[in-house]
Amino acid sequence: MEGKIRIGIVGYGNLGRGVETSIQQQPDMELVAVFTRRNPADVKTQHPGTPVLSITDASAYKDQIDVMIMCGGSATDLPEQVPRFAELFNTVDSFDTHAKIPEFFAAVDRVAKNSKKTSIISVGWDPGLFSIHRVLSEAILPKGTTYTFWGKGLSQGHSDAIRRVEGVKYGVQYTIPSETAIERVRSGEEPELSTRDKHRRECYVVAEKDADQTKIAQTIKNMPNYFADYETTVHFITEEEMKRDHSQMPHGGFVIRSGKTSEGTNQLVEFSLKLDSNPEFTASVLVAYARAAYRMNQVGQVGAKTVYDVAPAQLSLFSNAELRKNYL
Amino acid sequence: MEGKIRIGIVGYGNLGRGVETSIQQQPDMELVAVFTRRNPADVKTQHPGTPVLSITDASAYKDQIDVMIMCGGSATDLPEQVPRFAELFNTVDSFDTHAKIPEFFAAVDRVAKNSKKTSIISVGWDPGLFSIHRVLSEAILPKGTTYTFWGKGLSQGHSDAIRRVEGVKYGVQYTIPSETAIERVRSGEEPELSTRDKHRRECYVVAEKDADQTKIAQTIKNMPNYFADYETTVHFITEEEMKRDHSQMPHGGFVIRSGKTSEGTNQLVEFSLKLDSNPEFTASVLVAYARAAYRMNQVGQVGAKTVYDVAPAQLSLFSNAELRKNYL
Numbered sequence: 001m002e003g004k005i006r007i008g009i010v011g012y013g014n015l016g017r018g019v020e021t022s023i024q025q026q027p028d029m030e031l032v033a034v035f036t037r038r039n040p041a042d043v044k045t046q047h048p049g050t051p052v053l054s055i056t057d058a059s060a061y062k063d064q065i066d067v068m069i070m071c072g073g074s075a076t077d078l079p080e081q082v083p084r085f086a087e088l089f090n091t092v093d094s095f096d097t098h099a100k101i102p103e104f105f106a107a108v109d110r111v112a113k114n115s116k117k118t119s120i121i122s123v124g125w126d127p128g129l130f131s132i133h134r135v136l137s138e139a140i141l142p143k144g145t146t147y148t149f150w151g152k153g154l155s156q157g158h159s160d161a162i163r164r165v166e167g168v169k170y171g172v173q174y175t176i177p178s179e180t181a182i183e184r185v186r187s188g189e190e191p192e193l194s195t196r197d198k199h200r201r202e203c204y205v206v207a208e209k210d211a212d213q214t215k216i217a218q219t220i221k222n223m224p225n226y227f228a229d230y231e232t233t234v235h236f237i238t239e240e241e242m243k244r245d246h247s248q249m250p251h252g253g254f255v256i257r258s259g260k261t262s263e264g265t266n267q268l269v270e271f272s273l274k275l276d277s278n279p280e281f282t283a284s285v286l287v288a289y290a291r292a293a294y295r296m297n298q299v300g301q302v303g304a305k306t307v308y309d310v311a312p313a314q315l316s317l318f319s320n321a322e323l324r325k326n327y328l
Numbered sequence: 329m330e331g332k333i334r335i336g337i338v339g340y341g342n343l344g345r346g347v348e349t350s351i352q353q354q355p356d357m358e359l360v361a362v363f364t365r366r367n368p369a370d371v372k373t374q375h376p377g378t379p380v381l382s383i384t385d386a387s388a389y390k391d392q393i394d395v396m397i398m399c400g401g402s403a404t405d406l407p408e409q410v411p412r413f414a415e416l417f418n419t420v421d422s423f424d425t426h427a428k429i430p431e432f433f434a435a436v437d438r439v440a441k442n443s444k445k446t447s448i449i450s451v452g453w454d455p456g457l458f459s460i461h462r463v464l465s466e467a468i469l470p471k472g473t474t475y476t477f478w479g480k481g482l483s484q485g486h487s488d489a490i491r492r493v494e495g496v497k498y499g500v501q502y503t504i505p506s507e508t509a510i511e512r513v514r515s516g517e518e519p520e521l522s523t524r525d526k527h528r529r530e531c532y533v534v535a536e537k538d539a540d541q542t543k544i545a546q547t548i549k550n551m552p553n554y555f556a557d558y559e560t561t562v563h564f565i566t567e568e569e570m571k572r573d574h575s576q577m578p579h580g581g582f583v584i585r586s587g588k589t590s591e592g593t594n595q596l597v598e599f600s601l602k603l604d605s606n607p608e609f610t611a612s613v614l615v616a617y618a619r620a621a622y623r624m625n626q627v628g629q630v631g632a633k634t635v636y637d638v639a640p641a642q643l644s645l646f647s648n649a650e651l652r653k654n655y656l
Contacts, residue, residue: 018589021589021590022589025470025471025589026470027470098656101652101653101656102649102652102653105652122656127656129464129597131655131656132640134655135640135641135643135644135646135651135655136457136640136643138644139616139619139640139643139644139645140609140612140613140615140616140643141612142353142354142355142645143353186602188604252596261346261349261350261353261605261608261609261611261612262349262605262608264604265604265605265608266602266604267601267602267603267604267605267608267609267612268580268600268601268602268603269457269600269601270598270599270600270601270602271598271599271600272596272597272598272599272600273595273596273597273598274514274594274595274596274598275595275596276516276592276593276594276595277589277590277593277595280589280590280593280595281468281589281595283589284468284469284589284595285468287468288467288468291467306648306651306652306656307640307656308639308640308641308644308648308651308652308655308656309639309641309648310639310640311636311637311638311639312460312463312464312467312635312636312638313463313636313637315463315464315467315468316463316466316467316636317467317470318463320634320636320637321430323463323634323636324429324430324433324634324636325429325430327459327462327463327636328426328429328450328455328459328634328635328636
């Protein structure tokens with residue numbers, strides 16, 4: 001076996017921690033260091049031996065790191081960091097601001113083509129695995145409808161909205177795909193469904209002492225944009241229950257293509273995820289695509305890429321001959 | 329738009345008919361001709377204008393056909409035909425004798441590399457889409473177990489076995505995935521399951537007049553290899569019911585990867601198909617991969633390939649920029 005693929009992590013929040021853990025499961029990879037904007041001495045890593053360095057020292061690792069996994073946020077970190085890092089490193093990121101993907105792709109592509117590096121952008125599960133399924137299933141079944149359902153999953157934006165309601169001490173919100181809607185889609189009926197038809201919202205709230213729970217529930221349910229248009233339930237729980245039952249970050253969802261290959265012949269293709277930890281799973285997808293970025297760069301496939309440009313074999317630990325023999 | 333991708337079909341059984349129908353749904357493709365071993369005048373196509381020619385005339389179409397979709401059987405047709413056709417054409421086939429794939433790949437690869445053609449072998453849903461999911465989900469979740477369930481689907485071999493039982497006039501057998509087993513897998517438990525644990529068998533039988541139904545049912549249920557080890561049910565129906573309810577070829581199945589990204593953190597990735605027509609769906613997969621074979625050949629990716637070598641973008645009607653903007 002050749003040397004291991006040497007990985008760096010830029011940014012050490014939930015996603016960076018997930019990447020650190022995921023690399024331990026990949027026998028062909030090693031983690032060189034975590035790069036942070038914080039004081040490295042203040043960062044406590046999951047795994048004792050992980051070196052933590054200042055992000056300003058990253059360029060010195062140009063020849064010691066094969067792929068940088070970029071774990072910053074999409075709003076401001078990634079648009080600034082990815083083009084900068086692509087000057088020196090192959091990169092993988094999870095940029096997920098759908099509307100800005102073409103612009104982000106162009107910026108990264110310009111740099112990476114020039115530096116002869118490979119940058120796979122917008123990796124994860126949506127965008128990412130779900131994107132692959134939308135394209136794959138539509139290529140196979142051109143006549144049909146694709147449905148994306150999200151959840152059961154914790155929504156940060158909606159949880160924040162709950163916490164702004166007067167009398168709420170803590171609150172979390174789960175987006176839950178509507179079973180009725182999923183069943184209608186699975187039946188081959190091809191119904192027209194809005195995001196609202198496809199999901200309901202479940203809220204868990206710890207109220208302040210003496211707060212009016214009925215009023216809190218009404219305020220939440222009537223909140224425009226966030227809840228008013230949805231079937232919303234509000235559960236009041238204790239602080240202990242909140243800590244015990246709602247500190248994980250579960251998520252998941254479904255991509256369903258319902259198509260017809262001829263009159264009356266329904267064909268259903270479904271891809272789904274049920275994740276105990278959204279950041280750990282997203283991190284695991286990034287790590288598998290880091291392997292692809294490394295390999296594509298080795299054969300001169302440089303510039304910005306997306307999951308659409310990556311063949312399945314590039315992601316696997318195994319050789320093409322092993323894949324044909326054992327997995328096909 | 330450039331000219332359409334020109335397709336030929338070799339072999340005109342259920343799969344060939346499915347390909348003929350599927351091409352009608354793809355705006356960038358046209359069907360040039362069906363090639364058959366039978367007397368072309370005896371072949372009645374689904375769509376009136378489809379030209380039917382003798383397979384012995386195929387070589388004359390070397391410059392008129394971009395991709396030949398090989399629709400013969402895996403036992404004897406494909407091992408003989410695909411290497412022969414790869415001398416003159418890009419090809420796509422559904423070779424599904426798992427144990428012989430490496431040997432078949434090598435034979436096709438030798439010819440196609442030499443003729444500078446692209447041959448994508450073993451395309452369909454298993455091998456094919458299911459194979460992709462086994463590799464993709466294991467690359468992302470290296471610690472875990474992958475489960476493949478088949479069905480609900482008509483099994484030709486088991487249906488034949490039923491029809492050999494004395495007193496049976498007609499019979500069909502459906503392989504049905506065990507709901508209990510699927511639920512155990514979905515729970516994240518990672519149970520050990522044999523093929524037998526994962527499936528049950530349902531038989532529909534038209535008995536000869538005056539035949540002993542109890543004896544027929546016992547003979548079927550006790551048949552070694554085929555039924556004895558499985559939970560098997562036998563339903564007796566009329567000849568009319570057989571024709572009305574059991575003339576379709578439904579199939580489907582599930583590939584489920586249950587993995588852990590850290591202690592106690594379960595992650596579940598599931599891909600499933602529910603198909604009204606197995607041959608029409610398999611045909612639709614072949615047609616999408618014909619597009620990839622054509623494009624890969626255009627950029628010099630010659631030789632034998634599998635679904636593991638094909639990036640999602642190669643399958644789609646849309647450009648990379650359109651995919652990034654509208655599907656990512």
